[in-house]
Amino acid sequence: MTLTRLLTGAALALGLATTAVAQDKTKVGFIYVGPIGDGGWTYEHDKGRLALEEHFGDKVETVYQESVPEGADAERAITQMALQGADLIFTTSFGYMDPTVNVAKKFPDVKFEHATGYKTADNVSTYSARFYEGRAVQGHIAGKMTESNIIGYIASFPIPEVIRGINAAYIHAKKVNPDVQFKIIWAYTWFDPAKEADAATALIEQGADVILQHTDSTAPQAAAEKAGNVITFGQASDMAEYKPKPRVSSIIDNWAPYYIERTQAVMDGTWESQQTWDGIGPGMVEIGEITDAVPAEVKEEALAMKEAMANGEYHPFTGPLKKQDGSDWLAEGEVADDGTLLGMDFYVEGLQSEIPQ
Amino acid sequence: MDLSSINPALLVASLLVAATPILLAAIGELVVERSGVLNLGVEGMMITGAICGFAVSVETGSPLLGFVLAALGGAVLALLFALLTQVALANQVASGLALTLFGLGLSSLMGQGYVGIKPPPTPKLDIPVLSDLPFIGRVVFSHDLMVYFALALVAAVWATLKYTRAGLILRAVGENHDAAHALGYKVVRVRLMAILFGGACAGLGGAYISLVRVPQWTEGMTAGAGWIALALVVFASWKAGRVLLGAWLFGGVTVLQLNLQAAGVAIPVEYLSMSPYLITIVVLVIMSADKSRAPASLGRIFHASA
Numbered sequence: 300m301t302l303t304r305l306l307t308g309a310a311l312a313l314g315l316a317t318t319a320v321a322q323d324k325t326k327v328g329f330i331y332v333g334p335i336g337d338g339g340w341t342y343e344h345d346k347g348r349l350a351l352e353e354h355f356g357d358k359v360e361t362v363y364q365e366s367v368p369e370g371a372d373a374e375r376a377i378t379q380m381a382l383q384g385a386d387l388i389f390t391t392s393f394g395y396m397d398p399t400v401n402v403a404k405k406f407p408d409v410k411f412e413h414a415t416g417y418k419t420a421d422n423v424s425t426y427s428a429r430f431y432e433g434r435a436v437q438g439h440i441a442g443k444m445t446e447s448n449i450i451g452y453i454a455s456f457p458i459p460e461v462i463r464g465i466n467a468a469y470i471h472a473k474k475v476n477p478d479v480q481f482k483i484i485w486a487y488t489w490f491d492p493a494k495e496a497d498a499a500t501a502l503i504e505q506g507a508d509v510i511l512q513h514t515d516s517t518a519p520q521a522a523a524e525k526a527g528n529v530i531t532f533g534q535a536s537d538m539a540e541y542k543p544k545p546r547v548s549s550i551i552d553n554w555a556p557y558y559i560e561r562t563q564a565v566m567d568g569t570w571e572s573q574q575t576w577d578g579i580g581p582g583m584v585e586i587g588e589i590t591d592a593v594p595a596e597v598k599e600e601a602l603a604m605k606e607a608m609a610n611g612e613y614h615p616f617t618g619p620l621k622k623q624d625g626s627d628w629l630a631e632g633e634v635a636d637d638g639t640l641l642g643m644d645f646y647v648e649g650l651q652s653e654i655p656q
Numbered sequence: 657m658d659l660s661s662i663n664p665a666l667l668v669a670s671l672l673v674a675a676t677p678i679l680l681a682a683i684g685e686l687v688v689e690r691s692g693v694l695n696l697g698v699e700g701m702m703i704t705g706a707i708c709g710f711a712v713s714v715e716t717g718s719p720l721l722g723f724v725l726a727a728l729g730g731a732v733l734a735l736l737f738a739l740l741t742q743v744a745l746a747n748q749v750a751s752g753l754a755l756t757l758f759g760l761g762l763s764s765l766m767g768q769g770y771v772g773i774k775p776p777p778t779p780k781l782d783i784p785v786l787s788d789l790p791f792i793g794r795v796v797f798s799h800d801l802m803v804y805f806a807l808a809l810v811a812a813v814w815a816t817l818k819y820t821r822a823g824l825i826l827r828a829v830g831e832n833h834d835a836a837h838a839l840g841y842k843v844v845r846v847r848l849m850a851i852l853f854g855g856a857c858a859g860l861g862g863a864y865i866s867l868v869r870v871p872q873w874t875e876g877m878t879a880g881a882g883w884i885a886l887a888l889v890v891f892a893s894w895k896a897g898r899v900l901l902g903a904w905l906f907g908g909v910t911v912l913q914l915n916l917q918a919a920g921v922a923i924p925v926e927y928l929s930m931s932p933y934l935i936t937i938v939v940l941v942i943m944s945a946d947k948s949r950a951p952a953s954l955g956r957i958f959h960a961s962a
Contacts, residue, residue, distance in 0.1 A: 487925070491879065505663075517772065517872065
């Protein structure tokens with residue numbers, strides 16, 4: 300056999316061997332909307348990624364890119380990740396919806412998981428958590444603990460997820476405290492500590508003594524701590540350095556079980572496009588430790604509500620409920636269906652401001 | 657809509673706090689531009705100051721030391737700019753922009769280990785009787801040291817430029833560097849010192865954001881405050897008093913629009929968000945209808961002719 304043939308044969312064998320070895324490792328990519336150090340949303344997704352690495356060890360290789368802006372640049376980032384050989388890509392923000400779908404068309408063999416979106420395809424799944432269950436608990440605690448009856452809410456963008464959160468919190472605050480009033484500031488950002496600090500300060504100056512937030516940094520907690528008698532709740536992660544006050548509880552997103560399950564599906568070849576929307580029951584939403592700053596009976600009620608939601612006995616959107624314009628929405632005992640919740644674009648009765656367009 | 661929920665004392669107090677970083681950066685840039693150098697690197701110097709101040713504060717536990725080293729950090733970055741434009745005679749606009757990008761990147765690198773950490777709190781002034789006065793107490797006597805320092809700095813810069821010989825030399829260099837050189841003044845040295853001063857002030861402004869206003873460190877946290885300060889200097893026709901007015905206006909409307917949102921005012925949120933920029937521009941443009949011009953040598957490269 301000539302030298303060239305021998306070498307070609309060796310090269311081919313080596314190439315096949317390396318591809319075989321490479322295929323053994325599943326490459327999982329993550330696109331983050333903020334920095335992994337935000338102590339909030341992205342931090343929890345990254346914890347999920349680390350749990351994935353710990354669970355599968357050498358069988359997976361993870362890559363991530365942080366602070367990818369939503370929009371056109373996202374498409375470039377996702378494409379690059381797919382070109383680098385990722386088998387499964389998690390895009391962790393609502394604004395990545397269209398870019399994910401576009402890139403998925405170009406890479407039919409790569410699986411995509413889009414967080415908090417609603418567009419799917421053969422190789423695109425969506426997943427989200429029922430954060431509104433956590434908001435219900437927050438609203439209950441807030442309604443009971445507020446002394447000025449003014450609750451401040453730092454909202455991000457007027458999308459259904461945020462509006463659901465506001466409604467859920469309001470319904471439960473109002474149930475325990477009919478005089479409660481919500482003041483809402485739209486920050487138009489998921490993560491901007493300076494703006495969040497300013498918004499929190501403005502709300503506190505207007506008399507709010509509870510601050511709820513749908514933005515990702517710990518700046519509102521810092522502003523509340525500076526002001527003194529204000530309580531806050533951790534958003535998306537525990538924000539534990541502000542315990543026991545101002546942070547009295549938190550909503551913790553727990554993505555690890557879902558990520559491990561989906562990566563296993565890709566490895567087994569059983570991955571299929573689906574829409575997952577899990578809450579407290581399946582463990583995707585956790586309520587962070589309720590500190591002693593909360594009175595004992597309020598804490599018990601909150602934990603009881605959490606159990607009821609976990610068992611499926613209680614749904615935060617149970618009638619009778621009316622929409623802000625006075626029209627009927629849910630009859631006595633009726634529970635809102637997922638479709639309405641996913642597309643929610645109205646406030647419930649009692650909220651006084653308007654949703655920006 | 658409940659406008660009565662907006663407390664005027666707290667609003668004015670917040671206004672002063674919100675205006676301080678921009679005021680510090682703008683007054684530094686005013687001095688630089690009056691000496692004839694166009695420094696577009698304010699944003700980079702601010703954010704470098706922010707991370708320097710934050711890192712030093714966290715490590716040593718002293719916000720004051722943080723501020724001092726933030727000024728130093730801003731000045732060191734400005735030194736780079738000075739070397740490029742005064743010694744190497746590079747184009748000032750391009751160098752300034754490069755400085756901004758470099759500063760942003762450098763600060764991200766330096767800040768890697770500091771995301772999510774709480775800095776030591778900066779103490780607020782608390783004079784026993786004066787701070788408790790109903791309106792004035794909160795507005796005038798209850799701020800942290802940097803607010804008063806910024807106001808004192810503006811007054812000092814104004815007085816220096818107007819009444820002292822040093823100020824006159826600075827202005828002369830800015831108006832006609834060839835004539836100043838012919839008279840024997842060291843143009844490069846004057847400009848170098850002005851640039852260092854501008855860098856130090858921008859660094860202080862950035863540190864104020866990361867140590868007092870937010871207080872936290874995140875990448876890109878100045879969010880364009882340096883550019884606003886730059887624009888402010890131009891719109892204020894290079895006059896210190898107008899820079900103060902512009903900073904107060906900008907800070908004030910920013911805080912007001914958040915309060916209006918919280919009070920439930922029916923103006924759409926988008927208009928409220930753009931109001932600080934619009935209002936500041938409009939007011940300052942109207943005020944500049946008098947025939948003020950830029951320093952005549954602004955942005956021009958100085959070649960020392962024999």
